Amino acid sequence: MNKQPLTSRVQFPLLIFSAVFLVVIMPVLNAYGCISDFTLGNWGKYLCYGILAISIDLLWGYTGLLCLGQALFFTLGGYMMGMHLMRMIGGTGVPTFLSMVGRQEWPSFFMPFTSFPFAMLMVILVPGLLALVFGYLAFRSRIKGVYFSILTQALTYGAALLFFRNELLMGGNNGFTDFRMLLGYSLRDVSTKRGLYVVTAMLLVAVVAGCKWLTNSRFGLIQRAIRDSENRVLFSGYATANFKLFIFVISAIIASLAGALFVPQVGIINPSEMETGKSLEAVVWVALGGRGTIVGPIAGAISVNALKSWASSGSTADFWPLMLGGSFVLVVLFMPKGIMGIPGQIGDLIAKFSRKTASSDAPPPASADTSQEAEILSSTASPASDS
Amino acid sequence: MAQALLSSANVMARWIDFSRRLLAGLAFAFAASSLAFAQAPEKSVRETIAAAAIAPTPAEQREIILSLKLKPTPETVTWFENWKSGKIFLYDDAGVVTPVILTGKADDDESFATLKLADDTPYTTADGKPVRINPKTVQFAETDSGLRKAMKEVSDIVALANPDLAKRLRAIQDAAVGQKVEKLPALLVLKTTEKNPKALKALEESIAIIQLRSPVAEERLAACEKLGKLNSLAAHDTIMTIRAEAENSGDTAMANAAKSALRAIDDHLSxxxxxxxxxxxxxxxxxxxxxxxxxxxxxxxxxxxxxxxxxxxxxxxxxxxxxxxxxxxxxxxxxxxxxxxxxxxxxxxxxxxxxxxxxxxxxxxxxxxxxxxxxxxxxxxxxxxxxxxxxxxxxxxxxxxxxxxxxxxxxxxxxxxxxxxSGNWTVNDIVFxxxxxxxxxxxxxxxxxxxxxxxxxxxxxxxxxxxxxxxxxxxxxxxxxxxxxxxxxxxxxxxxxxxxxxxxxxxxxxxxxxxxxxxxxxxxxxxxxxxxxxxxxxxxxxxxxxxxxxxxxxxxxxxxxxxxxxxxxxxxxxxxxxxxxxxxxxx
Known part of the structure; x- marks a missing residue:
């Protein structure tokens, strides 16, 4: 938290530059053939994941709520978009997922999704309302900490079970795929893909800007106060439940928007996206990048996914879970602040080292204190527990 | 329900598998007993068969055979088979007829060593010399249609009276399938000798199911009522058919009896x-x-x-x-x-x-x-x-x-x-x-x-x-x-x-x-x-x-x-x- 004025001064231009690079330079380079369509497509995906990561960080890093249901909101947004895209396929008859369960006509709830604005409204409303109801129930009864995590995980699990059913008429196992058109543009065109990428990058920039503003506002202050000691905030007269509910709904909508942009880019949405592992994977990105920062989660999402697409193909595929799991354990144990914390950790090490060399008989630093204390405790404990 | 259906399908499959194994088991039991008789003969059955073989009149023969109903063992059936296929010989030694069976290998005269049917000892002449006979020269015990019918009656009971309780139960329940009236006598006889309450209940159930097809109207009604009292799950479908038939033919008494029996069974089922x-x-x-x-x-x-x-x-x-x-x-x-x-x-x-x-x-x-x-x-x-x-x-x-x-x-x-x-424990039709x-x-x-x-x-x-x-x-x-x-x-x-x-x-x-x-x-x-x-x-x-x-x-x-x-x-x-x-x- 002890930010040097220098780094914050460097940070802002760096952010601006990254934003310009992602939104303008990358697509331009792609248009001139310097970046392949495949790479740009991958980056579009990574940026969607980056937005998802921010939504998790907003909850976990800033409010102390580890939500394991963000993948659900992400997928819900994807499904809303998917429904619109399915209606846009055109042609006669119904898609196979409907004829498979004996439906010869579109179910009525699909009809309004023909309109793009309605679909967009649903992308915001459906996850937002779900988050509102669930959050209201959870925060009202002061479910927090790990209980909140487990409950959101259960919610996601239940929803995944539901979406796997064909009878829900949402495509069952296979979900929605084979999309063709979006707003009159063919999804197979390179230019459409580039357009989608630009929209994603712009959304990312907007979300980053919005979160920066939010977390630096008075609201953000209370948010962080809730993270650090909810009871004190509560006793100071703030209705913490409402604050938490607001941030929960906001982050659900952010995740949903990311999902809605994700679907036309990858061309498929199915319930395996909301399996419990997916939410945890997204939490890994945040942890790896550094929670409690805005840029960290994006860096984490991009780096983990870039590594994943490199590692999970070919002969190393079997080792990817080992790498992911192992790196996660290492990050939790040794890098509690993630990538963003590395400079600080190095600085601490250097400081420690220089202090040691400066005066060898100086008192040991604070961290060594506790371990010595533990040693004393355990040595006094031995005769007692032996008897 | 899907899972319930699945599990009931499972149960059915197991049931079918079990009955298949049971049939195989029965066949095996018979084979085993026919192998075993040379080592550990059950004297009384053999003695009875021997007595029957030399009984003077067909009527007496039938009577002796039918007396075997009271102690049904698989061995009996083996001996019936031997008898019917002419493997029991009547050796006539100066007016004294002894039923014997052949053993060992044929010698140069194509004659075999003999064993007494009654006690499985070598058959000897008065001076202790073993008797060898040529099957072509000695008469074998014959059977007529009356005798064969008696043998079948006994065999039916034997089939139902397996000493193993589980197999016996299954055989009794299977006897009711198809409601064949000819299976009824064997079941009725068995009911008089059966001691095990479970088997007795199964017997009553099977008898009642068959009696649903009885020509006598009162018997049909009584059987229906009985099945209702017994909460017979096995009879459920049969009674449904009976009810439909009774309704079609306007037999209100029967239809009502079937209805109340079904109600009782459905209650039991739930x-x-x-x-x-x-x-x-x-x-x-x-x-x-x-x-x-x-x-x-x-x-x-x-x-x-x-x-x-x-x-x-x-x-x-x-x-x-x-x-x-x-x-x-x-x-x-x-x-x-x-x-x-x-x-x-x-x-x-x-x-x-x-x-x-x-x-x-x-x-x-x-x-x-x-x-x-x-x-x-x-x-x-x-x-x-x-x-x-x-x-x-x-x-x-x-x-x-x-x-x-x-x-x-x-x-x-x-x-x-x-x-x-594996396996299960059934109490009152509930499978644990x-x-x-x-x-x-x-x-x-x-x-x-x-x-x-x-x-x-x-x-x-x-x-x-x-x-x-x-x-x-x-x-x-x-x-x-x-x-x-x-x-x-x-x-x-x-x-x-x-x-x-x-x-x-x-x-x-x-x-x-x-x-x-x-x-x-x-x-x-x-x-x-x-x-x-x-x-x-x-x-x-x-x-x-x-x-x-x-x-x-x-x-x-x-x-x-x-x-x-x-x-x-x-x-x-x-x-x-x-x-x-x-x-x-x-x-």
Whole structure:
């Protein structure tokens, strides 16, 4: 938290530059053939994941709520978009997922999704309302900490079970795929893909800007106060439940928007996206990048996914879970602040080292204190527990 | 309902399989007895047959044969067959006719050594010389149609009167299939001699079912009434047909009788289903309990969100797998490109079932050892950061799953349940599968042992002290680090036990634990953290309501979703679970 004025001064231009690079330079380079369509497509995906990561960080890093249901909101947004895209396929008859369960006509709830604005409204409303109801129930009864995590995980699990059913008429196992058109543009065109990428990058920039503003506002202050000691905030007269509910709904909508942009880019949405592992994977990105920062989660999402697409193909595929799991354990144990914390950790090490060399008989630093204390405790404990 | 249908289809398949095996078993029994008679002859039957063979008139012959009805043994049928195929010879020695059978090999004169039919001793002349006869020159005992009919009557009874109760029951029930009136006499005779109440009930049932086709109207009505009283499930479909027929032909008395019988049977059926659902719910609750109890220790007591709990279950299951392989054919695995081979003991069919008894402690120990390793390497640094323990253990779960995949492959591994776990126990038409009974018993045992360890041992005292207040316990001279390790190992060992246990009722593959992780966390949360009793009650409650909802809604997924929803609402009412550990501290 002890930010040097220098780094914050460097940070802002760096952010601006990254934003310009992602939104303008990358697509331009792609248009001139310097970046392949495949790479740009991958980056579009990574940026969607980056937005998802921010939504998790907003909850976990800033409010102390580890939500394991963000993948659900992400997928819900994807499904809303998917429904619109399915209606846009055109042609006669119904898609196979409907004829498979004996439906010869579109179910009525699909009809309004023909309109793009309605679909967009649903992308915001459906996850937002779900988050509102669930959050209201959870925060009202002061479910927090790990209980909140487990409950959101259960919610996601239940929803995944539901979406796997064909009878829900949402495509069952296979979900929605084979999309063709979006707003009159063919999804197979390179230019459409580039357009989608630009929209994603712009959304990312907007979300980053919005979160920066939010977390630096008075609201953000209370948010962080809730993270650090909810009871004190509560006793100071703030209705913490409402604050938490607001941030929960906001982050659900952010995740949903990311999902809605994700679907036309990858061309498929199915319930395996909301399996419990997916939410945890997204939490890994945040942890790896550094929670409690805005840029960290994006860096984490991009780096983990870039590594994943490199590692999970070919002969190393079997080792990817080992790498992911192992790196996660290492990050939790040794890098509690993630990538963003590395400079600080190095600085601490250097400081420690220089202090040691400066005066060898100086008192040991604070961290060594506790371990010595533990040693004393355990040595006094031995005769007692032996008897 | 889908699952219920599936399970009833299963039951049907087993039933069919069983009856097929029964038929094979009967044939085998006959073959065995025909082999056995040379060594251990049942004198009385042979004597009776011998007497019948030389009885002077056909009427007397029939009478003697029919007297065999009272002691039906498979041997009788063998002798009938011998008789009918002309293998019993009547040796006429100066007016004294003795029934004999041939034995040994033919000599140069094509004659054989002889044995007396009555007592299986060599047949000798007065001076003790063995008699050899040529089958072509000596007359064999003949049969006429009357005699053959008598023999068939006796044979029918024999077929129904298998000394093995289970086989006898099945034969009696099968006799009613098709409502063949000609089977009735045998059943009626058997009813007079049968002593076993179960077999007697089955006899009454079968007789009544056949009598539904009786030409006498009163008998039909009485049979219908009787079946209603007996709550005969087997007769259900037949009575439905009878009712339809009676309604068509305008036989109101019969139709009414059939209706009331059906009502009685349906009531009985719904009672059975209710008890069956409860039993299934209890057993699936027990499974949940066994799976969650380890988590109640590591999560409930220690506060470690052990996402790798499912992988400890898998470790236990794979330990069981290895031990099973050691008891049988041995195991070849190739982890990380190395090739490893564990020799097997190749035990006999009956002995290899004991692998499970060895596997129970072994799975506990192995999982506990892995738990010690994990606690020392990772968990010990995370006691003050519960949310991060969730993340780290999830990473560990990925790693462990992948390692298991490397060693054993990602497919299901095969298990053969011990003989003493298959089979079932039927009370009043309700089937209690032994494996489910075992599940419940095992769960109860684990709970009792866990409770005893926590509340009646010095280790338990230390565990509780450390979990309540780590710092204070340390000040009191408890080696908290060691207690932490042991507690975590204990919880992991319990997960391993659950794995041993699930190997008998569920698929075993590296990802098997994932199925349980959400459910078991839910169970612990609902039960109230830090309370074993709460876990017991919530596991039972969730198991029973899950099964009941599945029965009523006919859909396992919707049932599960409703239970999850109910849990979320329940936590509105009691946010800290069923049993709250009271404390004055404010987190």
């Amino acid at each position: 009672r059975i289903n209710a008890v069956g659902t409860l039993f299934h719910g209890l057993s699936s609750g027990s499974v949940l309990l066994v799976v969650a109890i380890g988590l109640a220790i590591t999560f409930g007591l220690m506060g470690i969100i052990n996402m790798a709990h499912g992988e400890f279950i898998a470790v236990g299951a794979y330990t069981t797998y290895i031990i099973q392989k050691i008891f049988t054919t041995g195991l070849n695995i190739s982890p990380f490109g190395m090739s490893m081979s564990i020799p097997g003991m190749n035990l006999s069919e009956t002995n290899r079932g004991w692998y499970f008894v060895v596997a129970i402690p072994a799975s506990f120990i192995i999982a506990a050892l892995v738990g010690v390793l994990l606690e020392r390497l990772v968990i010990q640094y995370l006691y003050k950061r519960p949310l991060e323990s969730l993340l780290a253990t999830w990473g560990i779960s990925l790693v462990m799953q992948q390692i298991l995949k490397f060693i054993f492959g990602s497919n299901n591994v095969e298990f053969t349940s011990p003989l003493w776990l 599968g032994w494996n489910r009974v075992f599940v419940i018993g095992f769960a109860v045992l684990i709970i009792v042992v866990t409770w005893l360890v926590l509340n009646r041992t010095s280790l338990g005292l230390l565990i509780r002290a450390v979990m309540q207040n780590r710092n204070m316990a340390a000040c009191m001279g408890i080696r908290t680090e060691r207690v932490n390790t042991m507690t975590f190992a204990f919880g992991c060992g319990l997960a391993g036990l659950a794995g041993a246990f699930l190997s008998q009722i569920a698929n075993v593959n590296p990802a098997m634990g994932q199925v349980w992780i959400v459910d078991s966390f839910m169970t612990v949360v609902v039960g109230g953290v830090g309370n074993i009793m709460g876990t017991v009650i919530s596991a039972t409650g969730i198991g029973v309501s899950d099964q009941t909802l599945q029965q009523y809604l006919g859909n396992p997924v919707i049932g599960k979703i409703l239970v999850l929803g109910a849990i979320i609402l329940f936590l509105q009412w009691r946010p800290a679970g069923l049993f709250v550990t009271r404390s004055r501290s404010l987190d």
